Amino acid sequence: MSEILLEGGAHRFHCERHDTVLGAGLRAGLGLPYECTVGACGTCKFELLEGTVESLWEDAPGLSARDRAKGRKLACQSRPTSDCRIKIRLDEACRPLDPPRKQPAVFVSSANITHDIREFRFRTASRAAFLPGQFALLHLDGVAGARAYSMANLANDEGEWHFQVRRVAQGVGTSVLFDTLEPGACVTLDGPYGMAYLRKEPVRxxxxxxxxxxxxxxxxxxxxxxxxxxxxxxxxxxxxxxxxxxxxxxxxxxxxxxxxxxxxxxxxxxxxxxxxxxxxxxxxxxxxxxxxxxxxxxxxxxxxxxxxxxxxxxxxxxxxxxxxxxxxxxxxxxxxxx
Ligand SMILES: Cc1cc2nc3c(=O)[nH]c(=O)nc-3n(C[C@H](O)[C@H](O)[C@H](O)COP(=O)(O)OP(=O)(O)OC[C@H]3O[C@@H](n4cnc5c(N)ncnc54)[C@H](O)[C@@H]3O)c2cc1C
Ligand code: FES
Known part of the structure; x- marks a missing residue:
């Protein structure tokens, strides 16, 4: 376990050995900035002031050549290998209402929606806690990096998570979902994430x-x-x-x-x-x-x-x-x- 200290010293949080800086910060209830969680958008960039991290995806498109030259990192793709001090600007809008949790999820069933979109249903032992419009990360065996999928259903006590996935030609993650995953198989589900959730107020x-x-x-x-x-x-x-x-x-x-x-x-x-x-x-x-x-x-x-x-x-x-x-x-x- 590593300790991450934010520049200025006002915030610190613990990061488990296999967690990312982003995941751990959000789990601690902090508003670390992010959008995609999968290395693509660049919103979660930070500067490493002290300590060491390993990158889960060296070529992640979220970093430009200039970012790399300046030593910037992606919080969603960085795993600390020591205690660290980092510079990142917190964003209140990203502070999670339901902090994300990593938990085992069992693949229950799937059904076609169109010729290339299929609904995949998973079940966790505890409540499926999320807001309408949010997404979760699926860690699939043999697939480098997590894949983000949005829930189609609503939060529920039964632990049901329904995803609707489009098959991508030569897609590594979707091939596993469509072609090899059998009912009863277990994956790691990490969520909820996302800010595009249904606002109750003001009602328009x-x-x-x-x-x-x-x-x-x-x-x-x-x-x-x-x-x-x-x-x-x-x-x-x-x-x-x-x-x-x-x-x-x-x-x-x-x-x-x-x-x-x-x-x-x-x-x-x-x-x-x-x-x-x-x-x-x-x-x-x-x-x-x-x-x-x-x-x-x-x-x-x-x-x-x-x-x-x-x-x-x-x-x-x-x-x-x-x-x-x-x-x-x-x-x-x-x-x-x-
Ligand atoms: C917020 C969000 C929500 C999404 N919701 C849905 C949804 O509801 N339904 C849906 O069908 N799709 C959704 N997607 C797209 C989905 O996450 C996948 O990109 C898509 O299914 C293709 O995955 P693939 O592995 O088959 O394709 P691939 O082309 O093999 O991989 C695509 C993605 O995987 C990640 N990736 C690839 N290589 C690595 C690596 N080495 N390390 C780490 N990461 C890597 C990258 O993000 C890349 O864009 C969503 C994406 C995001 C960002
Ligand atoms: S949140 Fe998009 S690159 Fe990290």
Whole structure:
């Protein structure tokens, strides 16, 4: 076990031998800055002032050549090998409401959602504690690094964690999930993480935008709204951006929620013009951020926005919301699926 001291001396925390600086800091209840937890975004950068750490992923894209030259490290990919003193700026928004826990999880079952998205269900011995929209890390045997997956369900006492995973061609982690994991197998689940969770206050109409594998956290948000009775007084516009008509999903899961078709409106979009024509698609054809802009029309600042999916989709949505419609950052919550 190592002790991590933050520059200035106001905070210190212990880090177990196999934990990362980020995981240990959040487990201690501190607001260490982060977004992806998997080495891709660079939000968790810190300076090592004293001590030694080992990097779990030397080539992690979250560090630029300049960062490396300056000796910066990623808290999500650094494991202390001695006591350390580090320089990092805490962010109150990242302080966990439910600090993440590492625990064994048993793979229970899986079922197809589309031709390439499958729901995987895991169970832990203790309560599944998380907020709608959050994610967890799965440590899979034989896979270097953890993989982040968002929960599609809601917190529960039974310890159920439901993930919806898109198969990635040549993907190391998804190959294990889709091809080798058998029911009864045990993995390590570490969570919850993430700031794109459902806000109870202030209550506004909600816009969810899911792209590709971003379905799970948006379904969790929709289910959370139903559970909290927010749909009795507010509307949910649920947009799903797919490449082809056969990739469209989400409606079946929304349909069972009270208010579907009235308070909950499903807006699918297909981006491939050729595939839309070939399959006689009668819905919206184009990018999902255009569909959002054309559907809402005006009054964008009256909504709370949640979105999850590929970084280019999130970028296009941010530009549309912040630059063209002056929506404050405090009303926009997202996870980029690196
Ligand atoms: C916050 C968040 C939430 C996500 N939620 C979902 C979801 O709900 N559903 C879904 O389908 N996908 C989700 N993803 C994407 C998912 O985590 C995986 O990137 C995806 O499943 C591909 O994994 P793979 O191992 O098959 O592909 P690979 O191409 O083998 O690996 C992809 C990712 O694994 C990590 N990685 C690769 N090599 C290493 C290494 N040596 N050491 C450490 N890490 C490494 C990197 O983050 C890389 O982007 C999410 C991603 C993030 C960041
Ligand atoms: S949180 Fe560490 S790189 Fe994204």
């Amino acid at each position: 109409d909600v816009v969810c935008v899911a792209g590709g594998s971003g379905l799970a956290p948006m379904l969790s948000i929709a289910r959370g709204m139903a559970d909290l009775d927010m749909l009795a007084t507010h509307r949910l516009h649920f947009f799903y951006g797919a490449r082809t008509p056969r990739d469209v999903c989400g409606e079946a899961q929304l349909r069972v929620l009270a208010g579907y078709g009235d308070r909950i409106v499903f807006h699918p979009a297909v981006s491939s013009v050729e595939e839309a024509a070939r399959e006689a698609w009668i819905g919206y054809t184009g990018f999902v951020h255009h569909h959002v802009e054309e559907t809402l029309g005006a009054g964008f600042t009256g909504y709370e926005f949640y979105m999850a999916g590929p970084p280019p989709m999130i970028h296009a949505m941010q530009e549309m919301l912040h630059v063209r419609h002056a929506v404050p950052a405090s009303q926009v919550h997202f996870d980029r699926f690196f």
